[in-house]
Amino acid sequence: MNYQKKLYGEEPSWDQFEGNDDDLQSKIIRSVNWYRNTGSSKSYKKWTLDWMKSSDSHWTKEEVELARGSDKKNFNRIGHYCRLLSRGCPPEVNVLKTIRSEIEQIIATTKQKKNDSPPTPRLSPADRLKESVNRLSCDINVIMDSLHQSVMNGEKSFDAKLTGWLYTNKVSAKQAELLCEMYTPVLDEVTLALSGKDEQLNEAYEYLGGKRKLRRLQKGIETILGTLKDHYLKNQKPRKKRTVKFDPAKAVRKVNYMKSCDELGIESIDPKKIIGAKKLVVFNTKYRYLQVFESTSHDGLMVKGTTIHNFDRDLSLMKTIRQPKSVLPKIKGIRSFNNTWSSIKTKERKVSSGRIGQHTILVQAYHDSN
DSSP states (O other), X not given: OHHHHHHHOSOOOOTTOOOOHXXXXXXXXXXXXXXXXXXXHHHHHHHHHHHHHSTTTOOOHHHHHHHHTSOGGGGTTTHHHHHHHHTTOOOOHHHHHHHHHHHHHHHHHHHHHHHTSOOSSOOOHXXXXXXXXXXXXXXXXXXXXXXXXXXXXXXXXXXXXXXXXXXXXTOOHHHHHHHHHHHXXXXXXXXXXXXXXXXXXXXHTGXXXXXXXXXXXXXXXXXXXXXXXXXXXXXXXXXXXXXXXXXXXXHTTTOOOBOEETTTTEEOOOGGGGTTOSEEEEEETTTTEEEEEEOOSTTOOEEETTEEESOOTTTOEEEEOSOHHHHGGGOOSHHHHHHHHHHOOSOOEEOOOOBOXXXXXXXXXXXXXX
């Protein structure tokens, strides 16, 4: 302790403090820095419990005991603030809100562990993210206050040490993005004040004593926001593309076709074989058309409703056959089909439509066109 006194001086005193709001903020920042350099998790917890037991805090004995059962690391964000209030620091609204929020969270967590049951109501992922960002913003507020103090003191440079803080606190890309959005209006306000177009802002920033310090403040905030943005861009995870499972049975469930023809002694193939095929051979029993649908698409042939899709209209052809009973049984593999097709001497025409129906036999489907 003697070493700390020599290095950082005596503990800040609030006896006989007199000053305006700016003086109060300035002293709070200096005091917080003193406690951050000299305090520990153990002392933070003790200072918080001491303040909770004071008559000014309005916490019950049960709540104090619940807080006592929490890990000392949970008091790192508020212990120094509680010490300030215990030593006579005038209560500041934001400080009191931060303390109350953290203590309520500590008590709720301790109750959960004690009762071995989830908290009610359970927070949604979005609410948990919002709550974590609000807690992290307490530290950003301190950094912003330190920047203000540095500018007021006329210091030429300010090191927020934000990069180390981001990794120490395991700040996620999404948290960094939301923090950046949260403090961007602060930068916008300072930029507007620099323009001199807003009388209220001109008056609000008079305490800095001129545009030179206001520009330094603007640059400092830009650096903080830039660090947050870089952390977000560096650590964001690319969204996984949603893969939709394709079900061939579902794709062909509405296909209307002739399952078999007793007269010709032939049965249709399973329509699921059409999906992805490079070539499909069908026979229309009513008009005696032998049709071949050929696809040059990487995905092959597809079916929508009862219509063939993805076929090449220049390569897909049809011929009339006079003796289907002797021709159709010859069509097995791709080579036998090519030979059979060449042997049919009727006129060759282009297929005009991919629609198939109740008179259509699905003869063969080839997934390799060679």
